Amino acid sequence: xxxxxxxxxxxxxxxxxxxxxLDRIDGTTRQKRLRQIPPETGKFxxxxxxxxxxxxxxxxxxxxxxxxxxxxxxxxxxxxxSADRTITTYELLPDKVRLATETFALAGVADSVTLVAGDARxxxxxxxxxxxxxLDAEKEIYADCYEAVVPNLVPGGFLAADNxxxxxxxxxxxxxxxxxxxxxxxxLVPIGKGVLVCxxx
Numbered sequence: 001x002x003x004x005x006x007x008x009x010x011x012x013x014x015x016x017x018x019x020x021x022l023d024r025i026d027g028t029t030r031q032k033r034l035r036q037i038p039p040e041t042g043k044f045x046x047x048x049x050x051x052x053x054x055x056x057x058x059x060x061x062x063x064x065x066x067x068x069x070x071x072x073x074x075x076x077x078x079x080x081x082s083a084d085r086t087i088t089t090y091e092l093l094p095d096k097v098r099l100a101t102e103t104f105a106l107a108g109v110a111d112s113v114t115l116v117a118g119d120a121r122x123x124x125x126x127x128x129x130x131x132x133x134x135l136d137a138e139k140e141i142y143a144d145c146y147e148a149v150v151p152n153l154v155p156g157g158f159l160a161a162d163n164x165x166x167x168x169x170x171x172x173x174x175x176x177x178x179x180x181x182x183x184x185x186x187x188l189v190p191i192g193k194g195v196l197v198c199x200x201x
Contacts, residue, residue, distance in 0.1 A: 002043055002073060009069050012107040013039075016066045032095065034064050037136065037162055041192030042070035045134055048158055048197070049074035055131025055154040060120040060145055062091035065103035065113075067134060072109040087113050088127070090120035092137075124148035136162040139170045146174055150183055153200035159184070165194025 005013070016036060023033040037045070049057060049071050057075065059068055068089050075085035091097050097117045104110040116123060120137070121144050133149045135142060142161060149159050164171055165188070175196055178186035184198040 002046060005073060006108065008106065008108045009073065012103055013042075013066065013069055016064055016103065019064070020066070031093070034066070034099075036063050036066040037070075038192045041162065041195060042067060044189070044191050044195065045160055046070040046074040048160060049132045049134075052132040052158055053154055053156045055129045055157055056127065057085055057087045057132045058120075058127055058130060058149075059087060059089035059134045059136075060124075060141075061135065061137035062089040062100045062115060063096050063136075065089075065100035065107075065115075067136060068100065068113055069103070069107055069109065071132075071134065072107075072112055075112055085112070088116060089113060090116045090118065090123065092117075092119055120145065121148065124152075128152050129154050130159075131157045133157075133159045134162070135159065139163065139167050142171055142174045143177070146177065150181065150198065150200070153184075155200055157200045159196075159198040159200075161196040161198075163193045164188055164196040165190060168194065171196070 020034040020036050057071060062068055068087060071087050091100060100115055104113050125148060130149060130152050131154055135145050164175060178184060178196060178198050184200055186198045189195045189197055
C-alpha cells in the first residue's frame, strides 16, 4: 500500500525530511527543531495503523505533520475498517501548528486530519474507542498519556510510543509499566529510535 504514495504527500514528506536533517546540524534550538521520526518508523507505524481494528486514530505530538502523513496513508489503504479513517492530532506549540496546517494543505490530507492546538492531556479523557495512538511528545508527559489512552483503547487497539530506546533512561518507568500491565501485550521494537508497542488485550 505504500509503494505508490500520492505525489503531493511524497513531495511534502521529502521537504520535511530535508528540513529535519538540516535542523540537526545547523544549530536550530531543540524546541524549534522538527524532531520527527525517520521514514522507516513512519512506514512501520502506517503498517500497524492499517491493521488496527475499527475506531479512532489519534496522535500526541504533531510537530510539522510528518508522522501524521504516514497515518493518513494508512487511513487511505484498502479495507473496510481503515478506509476513510480520520486522524485527530494534538500539538501544543503555535509554530508547529502553523507548519502542520501547511503540511496537511499541501499534501491534500486536510479533510482527513483534525489538528487540535493544545495539550493532549486536556482532551484524552474524552477520547474513546481508540484504535491507534501514536505518542511522540515531551517525555515527561508519556506516563500521563499512557494512563489516559490505555483504558480507552478498543480490544486489539494499539498504542505506539516513540523514543523508547533513544530516551530509555527517561522512559524506563513507562516501559516497565507497559510490560507489567495486564491490560496490554507490550514489546520494545528496535526501529528508528525505538518504539514501544502496546496492544490492548
